[in-house]
Amino acid sequence: PLGRAKKSLGQKPELGDTGDLFLCIAALVATHLPLACVFENVPSFASSLAGQTLAHHLRQLGYHVTQTILDPHKAWAEPQDRRRWLMVATLFPGFTLQPPNTPFGNDLSEILDPPSERDRAEAERIAGSIAALRRHRERHRALGHGFGFTTITAQSSRVPTIVRSYHKINIGPFVETAFGPRLLRKHEVEKLMGCTIDCEHYATAIEILGQGVQTRVFSDVLTQLAAFLHGARGSTPAPIFFKDRRGHRRA
Template sequence: MIELEARYLAVSAKAHPEASTWNGSAGEWHPAELSTPRASVRLFAAGIPCTGASKAGLSKNGLSYAEEHPDVGYLFLPTIHYIRLHKPEIVVLENTDTYRGTLSARLLRDALTASGYTFDERVVNPLKEFATPSQRKRWILVASRVGRFSWIYEAKAFASTLADYLDPEGPEDDAESATPKQVAAADKYCARKKAEGAGFARTIVGPEDLSIGVVPKSYAKRQHTAVYVRTKKSYRMLRPREIARLHGFKRDLFAGLPKTTQYELYGQGVVAPPFICLGECIARFLNGELAGVPAGQLELFAG
């Protein structure tokens, strides 16, 4: 596992003590240093940082295109180098939905094709396809060099409300509610942004609502245009355990960590159901395509 942020790597290493870990950017090591054993089926999964590809990242950093980002714009290059050097049987790439149209994505496709891979690529919407209330879309590309992989599933739209995902009203709400001063400041900011034509707006949801917007990595900063939960006094932030439910996790993965870290991990993580489905589909594919791969060997994305 390679992770730039040491706090996140520590969480992952604790959950997967058998894994080798590298703290830093993928560009800091030669791909030969990050080798994997050839004794079993190898799956390479990469979430190239979307800081320069997302709409928010482009706007915040004043970028014209994703590759212009000074810190992460080039990281598709060591990713390509690693894949071409080690040739894992399966490659899974994921990113924000806008990454699909970047130069990086085009070069990744070209490199995979030149290395003998075929691939299945799509933008997944959990709200419309995986019966999950989150609107967090992801671009996912699965490449295979052991046969043509097709990700087949029955799309199922979310058809309920947020009532089962948000905590019921309780004494915590009053203490966590925005103060009149905070509400006034947020109203003023949102009005100014609307007048500027920025399109930013605060979203306040309740149990009766049918979906939830994207919760960003920076959610702990209590940005004026974030998603909040309606209370009797005003509104409050989503709690980490609520985000876990909204993102389709069966448990609160990061309970016990500082709240800011929990928000960051959920905010730049993925919605679980699409990736659980994908992992199961890859395992079935490999069990059918490769002789001698025992059932259950690829228990992917567990948790």
């Protein structure tokens, strides 16, 4: 299979653990022929063999395919710059995604907790790892490489992408405090992603959130798609609800 061949070359699979998960997805679509399908992945997936093959397969099945790159920070008023590839396939022609084109214009004061004594213990807990990252950064600088890690404050206007391995204290973003950098807390990451995870284990929750999607953005995407299908079929779409950054339930 393609994924195993790429692994043997030391490259990352294009999708899933084996690199061929898109074949299973394509088979499910061919079997059930839903009115619409929504796919998302990293931006580079659009030009990958798996991404191009999936799009071609959907067109062969009679779907109308539209693809775009979502930029939440620049177009959806989100603090995190988590860019994603999006593909929407519909059996009815004419769907066009309409981004609000509203950049994030606030700081992070409503997302990050205010300074407290709790910061001291959390900064001290990862101080050794931060020191190692700084040494690693200096070694790379001496060699002319670009390794680094990021930090944010309540006055920041952008949050770099939070990866699934964030809990391993690798590249940040870390929160600057009077006692040194600390990790983002689970509820702070939940505010950034627009959803809550019913899991108290920090590493597991962060892995789930890091692999997930920004709920507010995709709620808007699905709401637009539901409205399009309503117009195409004459049925009333069910409302889609999500929680805003303050935890309020909104349509």
